[in-house]
Amino acid sequence: MPELFSEFKIKGVRLKNRIGVSPMCQYSSVEGHANAWHLAHLGGFTIGGAGLVIAEATAVSPEGRISPSDTGLWTDAQAESFVPITTFVESLGAVPGIQIAHAGRKACTPKPWEGERQLEPDHPDAWEPIGPSPIAFGGSVWRVPHEMTLEDISRVQKAFADAATRAHRAGFRWLELHFAHGYLGQSFFSPLANKRTDAYGGSFENRSRFLLETLAAVRAVWPQNLPLTARLGVIDYVPGEQPLEEAIELAKLMKAGGLDLLDVSLGFNTPDISRVPWGEPAFLAPIAHRIRTEAEIPVATSWNISDPQIANDLISKEKLDVVLLAKGLLADPHWPYHAAKALGIDHPGNVLPAQYAGWLKGR
């Protein structure tokens, strides 16, 4: 059996294989509620055989949404709206996960297909983005965020903890903190976005403080026997970014603070993404492997891992613990079935539910 299809046990959770659905915002929610679209979207990948299904960046507070159409977890009714999804994912033996997030200074944009920009302050759906420092992200994300006060910081950290409690109540068994992609957690860590002179800015220790405190607040409410993970942007490929060694040090501190797995990703702290090696398959895997070795923490990563042989090698050579896919699954929600075929599994149809498996014998 190719290692990609081996089980992965972490805390009280067992993934049936090493294939995870990377979180993907759908910008399809009304008032933060999950709906039939989200069920079809995540249900499709569950039918397709992924062992872990992580729901999109879900805002912990209204101003933490990327767009007005993001899902949220700041009300109990929003949590309730996810129950059909967690129930369905569980029913097929996969693990339902969710990424909880605050968009920080990159908040308040329309749906991506409605144009790359931020909503003007006088737009009826707009709100004021917040961030560690009053510095705009740049490019089309031009609005200068309100510099967070200490009260804002504690309020947002409490919102993360409350969202985690609601996520558990909704049936999620895998939680990912979004500390990547230039959103709030990431921007506290990045010297490109964080110019504070108080305890939350400046030194490595201070720039890590928001992330570690948020992790602690969530760990205190998220069940000990369930995996708590974070997606951290560890590299931006731009001048002025923090050295990779700092991200590795932060991973060690997060592990000591109760983190169970790190989802290694990009920083996206500036609009300049020209040096990211987009075309290279699995380009973050060597960095993820380094973090796995030096911080001694299980890792996952995404970014261009849609070749089944490469995905399998990354697992069998113990470079990664879980591979995450986004665009590869959009293109082919039955990617695990096709990967099983490509890797020579006897009855690849068995990767799919009984309703499909028998009909695909010999195919």
Ligand SMILES: Cc1cc2nc3c(=O)[nH]c(=O)nc-3n(C[C@H](O)[C@H](O)[C@H](O)COP(=O)(O)O)c2cc1C
């Ligand atoms: C439609 C779409 C929405 C995304 N939304 C999120 C998100 O909610 N949270 C996140 O951390 N990354 C998000 N991403 C990034 C993916 O999770 C993934 O890391 C990235 O696409 C690289 O993986 P891939 O090469 O398999 O596409 C999104 C990507 C896509 C294509």
